[in-house]
Amino acid sequence: MRRPVQTLLLTLTGIGLLHSALFTDTYLRYVKTGLRPVLIASGVVLLLLGLAAAAVRDGQPHDHHQHGDEPTDAEAHAHAHAHADTAAAADDHGHSHGHSGAPRIAWLLFLPAISLLFYAPPALGAYTAARSGTKPVTAHRTGFAPLPATSPLPLTLTEFTQRVQQDRTRAVDGRTVRLTGFVTPAEDHDGWYLTRIIFTCCAADSQTVKIRVYGTDAPPANTWLAVTGTWHPRGVLGTRTAQAALDVQNARPIAQPVNAYTDDLPLTPS
Amino acid sequence: MERTDEMVGVAGSAAVAPVGSPPVRRLRSWPLGAGLALTAGVAAVLLLGGTRWLNQPAVQAWRTVCLAITVQALPFLLLGTSLSGAINAFVPADLFARVLPKRAALAVPVAGVAGAVLPGCECASVPVAGSLIRRGVTPAAAFAFLLSAPAINPVVLTATAVAFPGNPAMVAARLVASLATAAVMGWLWLWLGKEKWLRPILRQRHTGHRHGHSRWNEFRLGFQHDFLHAGGFLVLGAMAAATFNVAVPRSVLDTFSGSPWLSVLFLAGLAVLLAVCSEADAFVAASLTGFSPTARLAFMVVGPMVDLKLIALQAGTFGRAFAWRFSAATTVVAVAASVLIGGALL
Numbered sequence: 001m002r003r004p005v006q007t008l009l010l011t012l013t014g015i016g017l018l019h020s021a022l023f024t025d026t027y028l029r030y031v032k033t034g035l036r037p038v039l040i041a042s043g044v045v046l047l048l049l050g051l052a053a054a055a056v057r058d059g060q061p062h063d064h065h066q067h068g069d070e071p072t073d074a075e076a077h078a079h080a081h082a083h084a085d086t087a088a089a090a091d092d093h094g095h096s097h098g099h100s101g102a103p104r105i106a107w108l109l110f111l112p113a114i115s116l117l118f119y120a121p122p123a124l125g126a127y128t129a130a131r132s133g134t135k136p137v138t139a140h141r142t143g144f145a146p147l148p149a150t151s152p153l154p155l156t157l158t159e160f161t162q163r164v165q166q167d168r169t170r171a172v173d174g175r176t177v178r179l180t181g182f183v184t185p186a187e188d189h190d191g192w193y194l195t196r197i198i199f200t201c202c203a204a205d206s207q208t209v210k211i212r213v214y215g216t217d218a219p220p221a222n223t224w225l226a227v228t229g230t231w232h233p234r235g236v237l238g239t240r241t242a243q244a245a246l247d248v249q250n251a252r253p254i255a256q257p258v259n260a261y262t263d264d265l266p267l268t269p270s
Numbered sequence: 271m272e273r274t275d276e277m278v279g280v281a282g283s284a285a286v287a288p289v290g291s292p293p294v295r296r297l298r299s300w301p302l303g304a305g306l307a308l309t310a311g312v313a314a315v316l317l318l319g320g321t322r323w324l325n326q327p328a329v330q331a332w333r334t335v336c337l338a339i340t341v342q343a344l345p346f347l348l349l350g351t352s353l354s355g356a357i358n359a360f361v362p363a364d365l366f367a368r369v370l371p372k373r374a375a376l377a378v379p380v381a382g383v384a385g386a387v388l389p390g391c392e393c394a395s396v397p398v399a400g401s402l403i404r405r406g407v408t409p410a411a412a413f414a415f416l417l418s419a420p421a422i423n424p425v426v427l428t429a430t431a432v433a434f435p436g437n438p439a440m441v442a443a444r445l446v447a448s449l450a451t452a453a454v455m456g457w458l459w460l461w462l463g464k465e466k467w468l469r470p471i472l473r474q475r476h477t478g479h480r481h482g483h484s485r486w487n488e489f490r491l492g493f494q495h496d497f498l499h500a501g502g503f504l505v506l507g508a509m510a511a512a513t514f515n516v517a518v519p520r521s522v523l524d525t526f527s528g529s530p531w532l533s534v535l536f537l538a539g540l541a542v543l544l545a546v547c548s549e550a551d552a553f554v555a556a557s558l559t560g561f562s563p564t565a566r567l568a569f570m571v572v573g574p575m576v577d578l579k580l581i582a583l584q585a586g587t588f589g590r591a592f593a594w595r596f597s598a599a600t601t602v603v604a605v606a607a608s609v610l611i612g613g614a615l616l
Contacts (some may be wrong), residue, residue: 006498007374007557010494010496013344013374013501017341017344019327020341029334029338030334030337030338030341030342031338031341031342034346037341038345039341039345041345042345042348045348045352049493049494049497052490053494056487056490065540090528103498103499103501103586104502105499105502105503105506105586106498106499106501106502107309108501108505108506109498109501109505111505112336112337112340112341113504115333115337116337116341120337121333121334121337122330124331124334124335125327125329125331126327127327127330127331128331128505130517135557146293152399173544181292181439188408200554200615201342201546201553202339202341202342202510202547202549202550203335203338203547204335204338204339204342204512204544204546205544205547205551206555206565207398207514207557221611241612
């Protein structure tokens with residue numbers, strides 16, 4: 001890989017990281033919110049590295065004259081720098097102090113850089129949700145607080161599942177709740193799923209929370225909805241046998257929340 | 271390219287060991303071949319099918335996961351490669367020789383425990399271990415550090431404690447099993463390891479600061495080279511991991527949870543294929559509720575030490591001959607350590 005290409009690659013990767021983490025929110029499609037400062041710092045470091053590589057480049061051949069008394073390694077490297085077109089790609093090993101070349105495997109780094117800048121893939125959606133099992137909901141340890149009196153009551157999918165399967169006081173019985181998530185078609189066409197994909201670090205460790213929805217035809221996959229309804233009575237409420245399912249009264253399309261990969265109440269883009 | 275290799279190699283051989291030996295070319299040709307084949311394949315598919323296939327749901331999910339692994343790992347890779355550049359340029363050559371015990375068998379556990387000071391996930395430790403070897407640290411100790419650092423640092427142990435609330439035994443078991451695996455692998459290297467499996471650059475030990483060169487410039491060039499090199503392998507590993515991540519639906523997992531022995535092996539294999547970051551793998555392990563605690567421990571011990579992106583990174587840093595032997599042996603040792611320590615503590 002020639003030196004100008006290396007400079008371009010470092011700069012592009014840096015700009016790509018800055019573009020996704022600093023100027024837009026696209027990084028949230030791939031990694032958790034907490035990584036943002038680190039991504040911005042990495043973008044700045046890469047950009048500086050690229051700029052430094054561009055700026056210092058011309059100074060290199062002078063080393064040859066200053067250290068002409070080192071005929072072995074220094075000579076070879078002066079050659080490498082002077083004939084950058086032939087030798088720059090070659091000395092990525094063997095001469096660790098003159099790391100002026102980079103192996104051709106580094107070309108692969110162009111893919112994420114260009115992808116981040118020009119062709120960012122969307123957040124994971126119905127395709128992934130349909131193929132994953134339901135995330136086991138953690139046992140609620142502290143006991144359930146009484147539900148607020150507002151109606152419809154906004155709940156996350158996890159909260160709704162916990163209330164249905166673990167709350168012995170059956171507080172959710174007969175209550176109208178509002179859940180938000182995206183649509184995943186059910187394999188047996190009996191209703192559909194309202195789903196959220198959650199991850200803890202990056203999209204590679206994603207988990208899915210699903211609520212079965214009955215009462216309307218399935219909207220197109222990946223549509224974000226706010227669904228109002230009541231618990232679909234199947235199994236014994238407050239025990240493991242209860243199905244996390246909803247009889248829908250009203251389904252309203254919403255914009256995809258900014259925090260699409262959490263199971264929080266939605267933050268809609270302003 | 272081979273020709274210029276030889277040229278530089280011959281010029282350098284006056285001062286250092288010969289470089290242009292046949293193994294070097296074999297090692298260098300495979301990432302090149304893989305890269306070329308990949309580029310040709312992508313170009314052919316683009317020409318034949320247009321860009322519409324890029325928006326198929328499966329391809330989109332693959333691109334998202336691939337990019338997610340890369341973006342998530344890039345900051346840690348930068349940390350690791352900047353550290354490795356700094357070790358090469360600024361740390362005095364005899365520092366590690368003075369700090370580490372003289373006997374290699376003693377240096378191994380010391381280096382393993384020292385892994386606790388490198389916060390972050392596994393991508394950072396590969397370039398650091400490479401630079402330690404180049405600075406004259408015995409490879410066995412550097413490998414113990416390489417294996418223990420991503421598993422026993424405070425960030426990862428805290429994440430484990432959060433993922434398994436009220437279960438401190440899991441944190442202790444992870445710490446002990448990871449340290450044991452790292453130490454055993456270090457000693458195994460002393461016993462059976464051969465230096466010829468390593469890339470020639472790691473055998474020369476002539477690197478570091480040169481008199482008359484600017485330390486900052488050396489740092490910058492080393493940093494840049496290591497980052498580009500390891501970054502390319504990271505992308506390769508992310509592609510492989512994303513392929514398994516998308517192709518294997520999670521719902522098949524539960525079919526293996528019944529048998530205690532099979533489930534340990536299955537989760538160890540899953541850790542290799544999924545390439546989840548070591549800071550997040552505790553949460554994934556916690557979600558695998560159908561499996562025994564020992565199987566989940568194996569997932570967390572194997573994951574930070576062996577996975578697809580790590581194998582790619584190690585092949586790039588240490589050489590392919592090393593990477594597959596080391597990864598296979600590490601998997602066996604890590605599973606054994608998990609079973610023993612999981613049986614005792616969990």
